[in-house]
Amino acid sequence: MAPTDRFVTETRLRVRYAETDAMGIVHHSSYIVYFEVARSDYARQRGSSYESFEATGHHLAVSEINARYHQPARYDQEITVRCWITAMQSRAMTFHYEITDPAGTLLVDGSTRHICITQDGRVAKLPPSWREWT
Amino acid sequence: MAPTDRFVTETRLRVRYAETDAMGIVHHSSYIVYFEVARSDYARQRGSSYESFEATGHHLAVSEINARYHQPARYDQEITVRCWITAMQSRAMTFHYEITDPAGTLLVDGSTRHICITQDGRVAKLPPSWREWT
Amino acid sequence: MAPTDRFVTETRLRVRYAETDAMGIVHHSSYIVYFEVARSDYARQRGSSYESFEATGHHLAVSEINARYHQPARYDQEITVRCWITAMQSRAMTFHYEITDPAGTLLVDGSTRHICITQDGRVAKLPPSWREWT
Amino acid sequence: MAPTDRFVTETRLRVRYAETDAMGIVHHSSYIVYFEVARSDYARQRGSSYESFEATGHHLAVSEINARYHQPARYDQEITVRCWITAMQSRAMTFHYEITDPAGTLLVDGSTRHICITQDGRVAKLPPSWREWT
Numbered sequence: 441m442a443p444t445d446r447f448v449t450e451t452r453l454r455v456r457y458a459e460t461d462a463m464g465i466v467h468h469s470s471y472i473v474y475f476e477v478a479r480s481d482y483a484r485q486r487g488s489s490y491e492s493f494e495a496t497g498h499h500l501a502v503s504e505i506n507a508r509y510h511q512p513a514r515y516d517q518e519i520t521v522r523c524w525i526t527a528m529q530s531r532a533m534t535f536h537y538e539i540t541d542p543a544g545t546l547l548v549d550g551s552t553r554h555i556c557i558t559q560d561g562r563v564a565k566l567p568p569s570w571r572e573w574t
Numbered sequence: 575m576a577p578t579d580r581f582v583t584e585t586r587l588r589v590r591y592a593e594t595d596a597m598g599i600v601h602h603s604s605y606i607v608y609f610e611v612a613r614s615d616y617a618r619q620r621g622s623s624y625e626s627f628e629a630t631g632h633h634l635a636v637s638e639i640n641a642r643y644h645q646p647a648r649y650d651q652e653i654t655v656r657c658w659i660t661a662m663q664s665r666a667m668t669f670h671y672e673i674t675d676p677a678g679t680l681l682v683d684g685s686t687r688h689i690c691i692t693q694d695g696r697v698a699k700l701p702p703s704w705r706e707w708t
Numbered sequence: 709m710a711p712t713d714r715f716v717t718e719t720r721l722r723v724r725y726a727e728t729d730a731m732g733i734v735h736h737s738s739y740i741v742y743f744e745v746a747r748s749d750y751a752r753q754r755g756s757s758y759e760s761f762e763a764t765g766h767h768l769a770v771s772e773i774n775a776r777y778h779q780p781a782r783y784d785q786e787i788t789v790r791c792w793i794t795a796m797q798s799r800a801m802t803f804h805y806e807i808t809d810p811a812g813t814l815l816v817d818g819s820t821r822h823i824c825i826t827q828d829g830r831v832a833k834l835p836p837s838w839r840e841w842t
Numbered sequence: 843m844a845p846t847d848r849f850v851t852e853t854r855l856r857v858r859y860a861e862t863d864a865m866g867i868v869h870h871s872s873y874i875v876y877f878e879v880a881r882s883d884y885a886r887q888r889g890s891s892y893e894s895f896e897a898t899g900h901h902l903a904v905s906e907i908n909a910r911y912h913q914p915a916r917y918d919q920e921i922t923v924r925c926w927i928t929a930m931q932s933r934a935m936t937f938h939y940e941i942t943d944p945a946g947t948l949l950v951d952g953s954t955r956h957i958c959i960t961q962d963g964r965v966a967k968l969p970p971s972w973r974e975w976t
Contacts, residue, residue, distance in 0.1 A: 462594035730862035
């Protein structure tokens with residue numbers, strides 16, 4: 441369950457046909473993209489879009505992802521991705537995600553860890569405005 | 575049918591599960607990626623990889639694509655993409671593609687047109703070594 | 709320009725990071741998926757979702773796509789896909805698309821042609837409710 | 843490092859342009875697809891393709907994925923995916939993966955867990971021929 445003691449964003453998406461596979465359900469790699477869309481939304485709602493972050497010459501390199509698949513989503517289904525931060529370090533941060541259907545059933549949850557790097561690949565400190573997020 | 579009077583490359587691919595959709599067949603957008611893989615192969619086989627082309631600060635921007643879908647490909651199927659050049663101009667070029675199954679049945683054919691641009695988006699001349707291709 | 713004498717839908721999307729490529733812009737195959745999202749929206753807004761259409765045991769097989777790329781879209785950009793029908797036959801239909809940025813600049817336009825087929829791949833008539841669309 | 847006491851497959855891939863993102867490297871979700879390609883290869887090399895497995899009315903539903911990203915892969919790079927089984931149960935199995943560049947540098951490693959289900963979504967036993975794999 442999403443925590444109540446911190447900033448949690450909700451992103452609503454509708455499953456695209458291209459995201460399904462021959463099993464008739466959403467392909468497992470598509471949820472990794474849903475996580476990313478939610479992460480973009482999170483930064484935007486915190487007032488500092490990832491696009492403006494990259495404009496400073498930094499990137500957030502993904503260092504780890506984990507996902508657990510509970511129930512499949514299907515074409516045209518509306519899903520909600522909840523996203524929040526579970527760890528914040530000077531050079532790295534971890535997001536957690538929960539994807540649910542309109543009835544609130546948990547479909548997928550997971551986390552991604554990110555390291556702040558410069559354009560030439562060196563590890564750098566996260567912007568102070570981001571480090572305050574928790 | 576692929577022409578016999580010019581350079582034609584053959585790229586063999588095996589359909590990935592992620593490229594299928596809920597209809598049980600390869601999603602139509604996946605063939606556009608197969609075209610691109612064949613184009614990369616074409617440049618490599620002509621002795622000038624697209625990767626080395628980009629290293630000179632140029633890109634080939636796609637200006638047009640066309641595809642006709644005759645028969646569907648399915649998961650795990652081996653397919654062949656034939657690729658050749660149908661038009662060469664000083665700043666633009668057109669590739670044609672034919673995708674067939676092992677029995678030679680035509681699955682998809684199409685074409686893509688490309689304009690040579692610099693990193694900052696200005697139209698530029700194609701490298702002389704590429705302009706000799708036909 | 710989108711016509712004024714027929715039903716035209718507008719679908720708003722925000723470019724995902726996963727849809728970009730190493731050129732720093734949206735990969736050309738991603739627009740084919742945007743077309744599909746707009747087409748799904750079109751059916752839904754006409755009161756007959758593609759999901760309910762497939763539930764009758766029919767599919768719309770893509771038989772042809774065409775796209776012209778005018779200006780690139782970039783990560784996080786909001787884009788609008790306008791979609792309308794340009795041809796309706798008993799067993800086939802053609803959609804046209806225009807993708808613009810918030811300033812109204814045309815980024816990509818194109819069309820897709822579809823044939824109505826049954827689960828076992830035979831060509832079939834489109835549902836009467838769909839054939840009235842123009 | 844890949845183990846020496848069990849069956850390990852090696853799948854060679856060349857990075858596609860469509861798999862890169864605006865950071866100039868392979869998008870993190872693309873490696874999840876590489877894992878899947880390696881898994882398909884594994885089953886094929888064990889003499890029982892996933893395609894023939896699905897033909898029996900079963901699916902392998904992904905229940906969990908984990909990936910750690912060490913170094914990025916780039917467009918046109920040749921990569922090797924090593925794949926082996928780390929756990930086998932009557933109804934579930936776990937694969938492990940290592941992706942390296944031609945110099946042997948570890949780029950990404952990870953694992954996926956799968957549950958055997960029937961077409962209607964019930965958990966089922968894995969085929970005996972698969973259960974012997976380790």
